Amino acid sequence: METRQYVIGTIVANVSGVLSRVSGMFTRRGFNIDSLTVGETESSGFSRITIAFHGDDDIKERIVRQLEKLHDVKEVEVLDNSETVIRELLLLKVKNTPSTRQDIMTAVEIFRSKIVDYSTTALICELTGETAKIDAFIELMKPYGIMEMCRTGIVAVERGENCLKTR
């Protein structure tokens, strides 16, 4: 069966251990996670976990059903990639040398990235975008000497008025 990336949005009870329960289910059932992000929601009792993974339709169905079984998981939805705003945030520290500085600045401008920290030896670039854009930017920065980097993993919200809400 065809494999592709799926993004699942979940609303979970904001209680201790919930992240273990969700990630533990993936480990136990042998599903791989590409990225997992957790954050608060507009209501204090709930958090939102966004999970991206690769798999076929069968695996996606099994993951959704296993997630739905967890007591602390209140809502699960497979987000339609074309109807969803998907973003990741990257902080990337790259070497700052007189010979590369201008090239880096140009790339930053074209990618609509931002320099958020500047020192004589290092630059930190901040970039948001879809995974492909982030990947491309990292590729581009490699020759300049990436010192360290950190990306958040995917967060996603459906376009239009559709919302992921607790029952």
Next chain:
Amino acid sequence: MFRSDRYFMRMSGAKIVVETLIEQGIDTVFGYPGGQVIDLFDELYMSRERIHHVLAAHEQGAAHAADGYARATGKVGVVIATSGPGATNLVTGIATAYLDSVPLVAITGNVPTSLIGRDSFQEVDIVGITMPVTKHNFIVKDVRELADTLRTAFKIAKSGRPGPVLVDIPKDVQTASWDFEPKPDPVRPYPLSFVSEGKLRRAAEMIAQSQRPYIYFGGGVISGKASKEVMMLSEKIDAPMGCSLMGLSAVPCDHPMFLGMNGMHGHYASSVAQDEADLVIALGARFSDRATGRKERFNKNFRIIHIDIDCAELNKNIGADLAVQGDIKDALYRLTAMVEETKRPEWRERIAQLRNEEEARLASAAALRDERMAKSGAEGFLTPYQIIDTISAFADEKTCVVTDVGQHQMWTAQRYPLKKPRTFLTSGGLGTMGYGVGAAIGACVATGRRTILFTGDGSFGMNLNELATSVSQNVPLVIVVMNNGVLGMVRQWQTLFFDKHYSNTTLDRKTDFAKVAQAFGAEGVRVTNSDELREAAKAAFEYEGTFLIDCAVNCDEFVLPMLPPGGSIEEIITEIK
């Protein structure tokens, strides 16, 4: 706050636990005391007239006893243990209940909240440890949430597909005080979802198109109380029935349409009929690898309608042509009303033929066995079926039959004439050797009736310390040890697939189980022929208390038929030379 219209009392967390258990209709709990549950046990002492605590020899035994209690009755079993090793000793019992969907509430003490995370004495993260083997679990850090958390635990344990829930209660939460407001009734399970009319109509169409339907049911039919409905459907559409290990006892074994368990050690006719069917109606079963063999081959010949209360079971192991989530009793009742009454003489004839073939293969296997025994000069042994037949003749149809795990378990599953739901208690999913004695005690306590445990010398050796419990509880328990001196099931695999390399399966122990039983204060005899067996069985069924019959069985008895692991129906082994 003034609450004159409501009845509540301020009490300790420990007392809240006991009061909540009583409120939930619990009159019996199983457990073992320890440092972090002294407060709770103190309250159990104070309430001993209202709630009976069965003291086990080991927490694992207590967990299996609570499991046996739950399986025999359908009620929620409750087990209590202390922190650390007490809690970890429960894990096998909890996992056993999880794999077989048994409603259980496990309560553990823990070190005071201020000491959590500091590797304090007898501290473990039991919530973390049991996360993958419970439906859900809790640690209660605030006494104000204690009663409601316990209520939720019961609700989860008995809702939908039942299962175990663990509630971890630190000591300071047991000693803290809060208002307890009793609820008039036990919590009710979440309402079951009902199958849509459209799906049932589709199922009825598939049945109408089928020439050779076969009903395959599992433990869900027992927990869903749908035995009658399964038989009604079978009779109306003229479909034979087979089942998984967990499905046994749901339908009387002498029902004319029932072919018995299928799968790895199932009945020949049942497994072959399933393979020759063009439609398998799977009810409350999960297509475990032991039931299906090689998945790619399994459903080559038939379509599948799969009905289960647990949505996650649909298309998990085997893809279904029609997957239906919902209450099985209701679904079957409505489905049976929709389908046309049908007679299938050809299919019936084929089934009769398969039954005859099964008889012939059994006879041939038995003859080969006798030949083998004669050649090896083996004497003074009982055959497994002889033991089961002799014992079952003394029991009635309500007698609970418990097994451990291994060859004796499969022989019992194949042979014992089960008639009523909840009379067959076995560790199916996890295959827990050592399950039996504890579970049998739980069943005895629950039913107040004489219970039979079939076990093997390997399994029995694992948890025979629970003999102490059965003696002190003075429960009428008949323990039948099929003693072949080897770990027979593994030995069978070694015979068939490992060139008879009997690596560590020859026990070579000098344990005298009859004397062991006597030393524990039970009665015990050793039997080596049918007269002795009959006499011992008669004595056992008249004895007030625990009676052990140690039966001599040859180490080269095989469980047949056998579908090799990961094999397919063509590879079925029905005899061994």
